Amino acid sequence: MSDKTPQPSYLSTPILLLMAIACGLCAGGNYFNQPLLHSISVGLGISETQAAMTVTVAQVSYALGLLFIVPLGDKFERRKLAVGLMTLAAIGQFISGFAVNSAMLFTGVGMAGLFSVAAQVLVPMAAILSAPSRSGRAVGMVMSGLLTGILLARSVAGLLSGIGGWSTVYLVSGVIMLAIALLLWRKLPASKNPHTAGYAYILASLFTLLREQPRLRTRALMGGLGFASVSALFSTMALLLAGPAHGLSDVAIGLVGLAGVMGALMASLGGRLADRGLGDTVTSVSVILLLVSWVLLWLGHDNLWWFIAGMLVIDMALQGIHINNQTVIFALSPQARSRLNAVYMTSYFIGGASGSTLGTVAWTYGGWAGTCVLGGILAILAGAATVTDRYVKSRMLNDKLPAAATGQ
Template identity: 60%
Template sequence: MSDNQGLNIGVPKSSSYLTTSTLLLMAIATGLCAGANYFNQPLLNSIALSLGVSEGLAATTVTLSQVAYAVGLLFLVPLGDKLEQRGLAVGLMLIAAAGLLISGYAHNFSMLLLGTLITGLFSVAAQTLVPMAANLSDPQRSGRAVGLVMSGLLAGILLARTAAGLLSEVDGWTTVYRVTAVLMLVLAATLWLILPKARNPHPKSYAATLKSLLALAITYPRLRSRAILGGLVFGSVSVLFSTMALLLSGPGYHLSDSQIGLVGLLGIGGVITANLAGRLADRGRGQVVSTFALVLLLLGWLGLYLGLGNLWLFLLPLLLLDIALPAIHISNQSVIYRLAPEAKARVNAVYMTVYFIGAASGSALGAAAWSHGGWGATCATGMVLGALAWLVLIYDQRLLKREVKER
C-alpha cells in the first residue's frame, strides 16, 4: 500500500515531492512548537523568584507542559486523518502562539500555568507536520524526510534550554516566550502559503478515529513495544531535564540561566544523530541503532553520577544522553510508519502519546527523586528507566523475528 494513500492529492509525482527547502522550513516549525514546552527548564529558579513561588512549584510547569502535550497528541493529532492537514497544523500553531503570549506576559503563577497548558496542548502541531513530511516525500526517501523534520523537532527540544537561558539575560525570563510567539505566527503564515493541501478522502467520524487508535495499538504489537520503548527512554532523559537546572544553579556549580542554557548546546549532537539515524533506518539498521543508543543512555547516567561536582565530567555523559534520545526516537518511527502507511497520523498519535506520557512521568519521578534523595536518587531513577527500556527492546526483537518467520 502506498505511503501516500489517503491524501486527496494522490501519489505525488517526483516533481511534486516536498523540496528540501520546504522540509527545512517544516523542521524549523516543528522545532519551535516542540521547543516551546522546554523553555521553562533552565529558568525555574528565575520563575520561582519572579512569581514568588518555590522551586518545587515552579518545576511543576515542566510536568504540566508534557502532560498537556500528551493530551493534545491523543485528542488533536488524530484529526490529521480527518481534517485538511495544512489548515490543522497552521490553526494549532496560531493557538499555541496565543499560549506563549500569555506566558510571556504572566504576572502571577496561575497565568503562567494557563499559558503553559495552552502552549503544551496546541503545540502538537509539530506532530501533524511529521507524518505530512512522510506522506508527501519520495517513498524511497521518506526515512530521510522524517529524519530531517525530526531533526528540527529534536533541535527544538534539545536547544530550547539554550535559547531560553540566553534570552533571559536580555530582558528577563519572559523574553523567550514573547519572541517565540512572534516567530510562530510568521512560520504559520509561511507554511499556509507553501504547503499543499492534504486530506484523507474517506475521513472517519471523530469518535471512530479515537476508537481506531486503540484498534491500531491492539493490531500491531510492535507499535506497542516501540511506543513503550520510546516512552521509557524519553522518561529517563526527562529525569535529567527536570532536575539539571536545579543541580547546575546550586552548590558546586552556581551557573546562571544563560550558562545553563549554553549547556543545552550539546544537544546539537542529538540533532546530527537524528539525520544519521534516519539514513540508517532506510537501510534496515534500526535495531542496531536502538541497541547502540541504549548503551549510550546507560553509560551516560553512570557518567553523570560519577562526575558530580565537575562540570566537564558532567558534560560528556550529558552529550551521550542527547545522542541516545533522538537515535531511539527515529529508529522507533522508522518501524511504526511502516506498520500502517494509510494511517500515519493515527499511528503517530498512539506512539507520541505514550512517548510524552513517559516524558511527563520521568519529569515527575525526577523531581521526586531530587527532593527525597538528591542527585544519587535522580541518577538511579534514570538508570532504572533505561534498564526497563532494555527489556522492552529485547521483547521487540522477538516480535521482529516472529514477523520475519511469518512472511
C-alpha cells in the same frame, strides 16, 4: 471528468527545512522553562518544586494534544490543521510571557503544550509527501529541526533571560511562531487522507491499532521509557547546575544545553540508516548509550565536564531510539500514520511526564544521586522493551507475515 485523486508532488528540501523550523519552534516552546526554573521561582515568588511542575504541565498537555488532536491529521486537511494549531500555540506563549502568577503561567504553558502538537501533524506529513525510498530521510530531517529546537530552546531561553528576564523568550517565540505559521500556509501543499471517518471512529481506531500492531506496542513502550529516563534529567538539571556544586546562571545553564546538539544530528543520521535497513542496530546501540550517559551524569555532580559529556550522550541516545521508532511505526499502516504517531507520541510524552514527576521526587528525597539511580533504572527498562521488540519482530517474520507488518 476524472475521478482520480491527484497525487501531491514530493516535498522539496527547502519545504522540509521550513517544516523542520516549524517543528523546532513548536516543540522547543515546551522546554523554555527548564533552564529558567530558579528564575521563575524567584520572579513569581513560588517554590522550586512548583516551578519544576511547569515541566510536567507542558508534557501532560502535549500528551493530551497527541491523543485527541493529532489523530485528526487522518481526517482533516493537514496544512490547515498544522497552521491553526501553531497559531493557538503562539497565543499560549504570549500568555506565559505576560504571566504575573503561577496560575497564569500554568495556563499559558498548558495551552502552548496542547497546541504545539502541530509538530506531530507535520512529522507524518513529511513521510506521506516524500518518496517511499526517502521517507526515513524526510522524517529524519524534520525531526532534526524539532530536536534542534528543543536543544536550542534551553540555550536561547537562558540567553534571553539574561537580557530581559525569564518571560522574554515566551514573547519572542510567540511572534516568530506566527510568522512561520504564515509561511507554512503559503508554502505547504494541501494534504488530506482520501478515506476519512468520523471523530469517534478515529479515536476508537487508536485502540484498534494498538491491539492489532504488536510492534506499535513495543516501540511505544520503548519510546516512553527512554523519554522518561531523559525527562528525569530535564526536570532537575537546572536545580543541580544553579546550586552550590556549580553555581551557574540561567545563561550558563542554557549554554550547557548546547551539548545535546549532536542528538539532533543523530536524528538525521538515524533516518538515513533506517532507510538502509540498519534501524534495529541503531536502536540497540542507543539504548546502551542511554544507560552509559547516566554514569557520566552521576560523575557530573561536581564536575561540569562529565555533566556535559553525559548531556551529549543522553541526547544522542534518545534521538537514536526515537527516530527509528517512528520509522518503524510509520511503515505499519501508511493510511493511518497520524493515528500511529498519536499512539506512539502519547506514550512517549506520558513517559516524559512520568519521568519529570519521578525526577522531581527523586531530587527531593535523594538529591542528584537519586535522580541518576532513577534515570539508570528507566534506561534498563527501555533495554528490556528493546529485547521484547526484537522477539516480536522475529516471531512475526517466522509467521511469514507481510514485510510491511514488521515495520521494514
